[in-house]
Amino acid sequence: xxxxxxxxxxxxxxxxxxxxxxxxxxxxxIAGRYRIIDFVLSNMANxxxxxxxxxxxxxxxxxxxxxxxxxxxxxDRKDQGLTILPPNLAKQSFGTIKGNIDILDGIxxxxxxxxxxxxxxxxxxxxxxxxxxDIVKQHRERQADITIAYKNLKGVDEDxxxxxxxxxxxxxxxxxxxxxxxxxxxxxxxxxDIYVMEKALLESIIDECSxxxxxxxxxxxxVKRIDGMQIEAYEFDGALFNVDSLKSYYKANMAFxxxxxxxxxxxxxxxxxxxxxxxxxxxxxxxxxxTNSFISDGCVIEGxxxxxxxxxxxxxxxxxVVANSIIMQDSVIEENVELNHVVFDKEVTIxxxxxxxxxxxxxxxxxxxxxx
Numbered sequence: 001x002x003x004x005x006x007x008x009x010x011x012x013x014x015x016x017x018x019x020x021x022x023x024x025x026x027x028x029x030i031a032g033r034y035r036i037i038d039f040v041l042s043n044m045a046n047x048x049x050x051x052x053x054x055x056x057x058x059x060x061x062x063x064x065x066x067x068x069x070x071x072x073x074x075x076d077r078k079d080q081g082l083t084i085l086p087p088n089l090a091k092q093s094f095g096t097i098k099g100n101i102d103i104l105d106g107i108x109x110x111x112x113x114x115x116x117x118x119x120x121x122x123x124x125x126x127x128x129x130x131x132x133x134d135i136v137k138q139h140r141e142r143q144a145d146i147t148i149a150y151k152n153l154k155g156v157d158e159d160x161x162x163x164x165x166x167x168x169x170x171x172x173x174x175x176x177x178x179x180x181x182x183x184x185x186x187x188x189x190x191x192x193d194i195y196v197m198e199k200a201l202l203e204s205i206i207d208e209c210s211x212x213x214x215x216x217x218x219x220x221x222x223v224k225r226i227d228g229m230q231i232e233a234y235e236f237d238g239a240l241f242n243v244d245s246l247k248s249y250y251k252a253n254m255a256f257x258x259x260x261x262x263x264x265x266x267x268x269x270x271x272x273x274x275x276x277x278x279x280x281x282x283x284x285x286x287x288x289x290x291t292n293s294f295i296s297d298g299c300v301i302e303g304x305x306x307x308x309x310x311x312x313x314x315x316x317x318x319x320x321v322v323a324n325s326i327i328m329q330d331s332v333i334e335e336n337v338e339l340n341h342v343v344f345d346k347e348v349t350i351x352x353x354x355x356x357x358x359x360x361x362x363x364x365x366x367x368x369x370x371x372x
Contacts, residue, residue, distance in 0.1 A: 005136055006116040006199070007044040007052040008107075009037065010100055011063060012125045014244045018367035019345055023062040026054075026124035028249065029328050031256045031265075032296035032311050035066050036243055037124045038274045039265070041082075044120065045073040046270045047132040051080035053110055054124075055103050057087055072273040085110055099215030104206045111203060119202055121217075123193035127241040127252050129267050130194075135234040139196045144232035146201070146222070148175060149194035151240045156188065163244055164190035165218055167233055175231040178223050192236060239264040250343060250363045253309045253326050257292050279312055287318060303333070311346075324360065342366065 011026040019028060026037035037054070044052055052075060056063060063084070069075075070082025087097055088106030097103060100123075104111070111119070118139075120132055130149070139147040150167050153160065167189040168177035179186065205221045214220030222231065239261050241252035255261040266272060282295055285302035294309040295301065303320035311329040316322055319336040331348040333339065339350070341358035345368035350356065354372055358364030366372070 003048075003050070004116055005047075005049055005118040005120060005132075006114050007049045007120045007122070008104075008111070009040055009044075009052065009054045009122050009124045010103060011037065011054060011056050011060065012123055014125060016244075016246050016249055018365055019246070019249070019343070020059065022345075022368060023059050024056060024124075025243065027060075027063040027066060028243065029311055030127065030243075030249075030253055032294045032309050034272060034274045035063075036127060037063065037067070038272055039127050039129065040122050040124055041067070041073055042272045043128070043130050043132060043270065044122075045075060045273065047136075049120070049132070050075065050077065051114055051116060053083045053085050053107060053114075055085045055087075055107050057097055057103055060084070060086060066275050068275070072275055080114075083110065099220075100217045101206065101209045101215045101220065104202075104217070105210045108203070108206055111199065111206075114199065117199055119197060119199045121195040121197070121202065125243050126192060127243060127265065128192065128236070128238060129265050129270050129272065130236055130238065131270060132194075135194070135196055138234050139232065142173075142232050143230070145197065145229040147196040147232045147234050149192040149196075149234045149236050150189045151192060151236050151238075153188045153190045158185055161185040161188060161190065163242060163248070165193070167191055169233045173233050175226065175233050178218065178226060180218055180223075189233070190240075190242075192240060196234075246343065246363060246365055247361065250326065250341075250360070254307070254324075256294055256309065257307060277312060285318065288316075303335075303337075326363075345370075348372075 011024040014025050028036050030036050075082035085107045166179045166187050167175050168187050169189055170176050209220050243249050243252050279298035282299040288301045289304040291306045293305045296312045298313040300315045302318045303316040306323040308322050308325045310327045313330040314327050316333045317335040320333045321338050323340045325339050326343045328346045331344050333350050334352045336353045337350045338355040341363045342356050343363050343365045347369045348366050349371045
């Protein structure tokens with residue numbers, strides 16, 4: 001176990017309407033029965049980190065319901081374990097959160113009371129499976145101030161690169177420049193928003209930024225101090241998905257239908273844990289047809305499902321066709337419905353004979369509880 005390292009996860013607040021109208025990004029369902037936060041949380045737990053704080057910003061009730069005491073990750077402990085940290089608006093001017101420095105300042109007392117000398121700070125909007133042991137080891141060996149995990153996205157289109165924070169790294173592995181979502185990307189080294197540092201340095205950064213009115217950890221804490229700190233880079237070569245838009249959310253879910261991506265993200269040596277509901281197995285009717293799909297427990301499939309991801313309790317009636325779609329929990333697809341490239345939130349009902357068609361580049365999203 002890594003008794004010398006604690007974890008802090010910032011849940012983020014990217015707007016992916018209508019899916020994040022009622023929940024934080026990190027609480028978005030993915031691969032049927034999982035949530036995005038399950039990946040970073042499981043990565044930390046698999047590394048042996050036993051003290052993890054989840055700092056929330058808004059719409060965090062769904063996240064709290066999902067993580068609860070932290071039992072699926074073996075974090076339901078009397079001492080340390082998993083702590084949910086709602087926003088401390090009392091510490092923010094005018095009661096508003098302007099950036100992630102405000103969030104960190106709101107949990108400053110929690111950070112100060114933790115015993116571990118090192119901290120892994122991670123944003124909770126990326127999907128990956130990573131052993132944090134090596135990055136902490138490299139950080140200590142090189143005596144860096146901060147170590148940032150990154151993935152080289154060489155060959156990826158420019159529009160995708162624009163969504164990331166990009167790192168200019170020299171031959172010795174030191175970060176020389178940082179650009180946040182640049183219009184003209186100069187490098188393909190995409191930050192994974194994973195930062196390793198001493199806890200005392202994080203406390204100093206929070207205090208100094210708060211005193212000066214700075215609000216963004218990357219732009220204010222890192223970019224402005226890059227010449228005065230030793231910021232090192234750690235390369236990750238596994239599967240990575242940055243979920244910051246409806247299109248990227250759709251793409252990340254569809255990746256689980258590819259065997260190579262699925263085997264990378266669901267690594268047997270580093271399992272991904274989630275909240276269990278102990279539902280009955282999925283029931284398939286005599287006329288059901290399912291091809292290359294992720295189907296969770298408790299579903300009733302009597303129609304056709306192709307290249308799709310279905311969460312728990314979804315019902316697909318006879319004659320209905322669900323293709324290239326993401327259907328969340330307890331949604332009902334009635335007879336002779338045709339769906340293609342759609343994303344349904346929970347408890348959506350599509351009545352008999354309806355047809356909804358989106359595009360892979362622009363999937364059609366339907367909000368929770370909608371009846372069409």
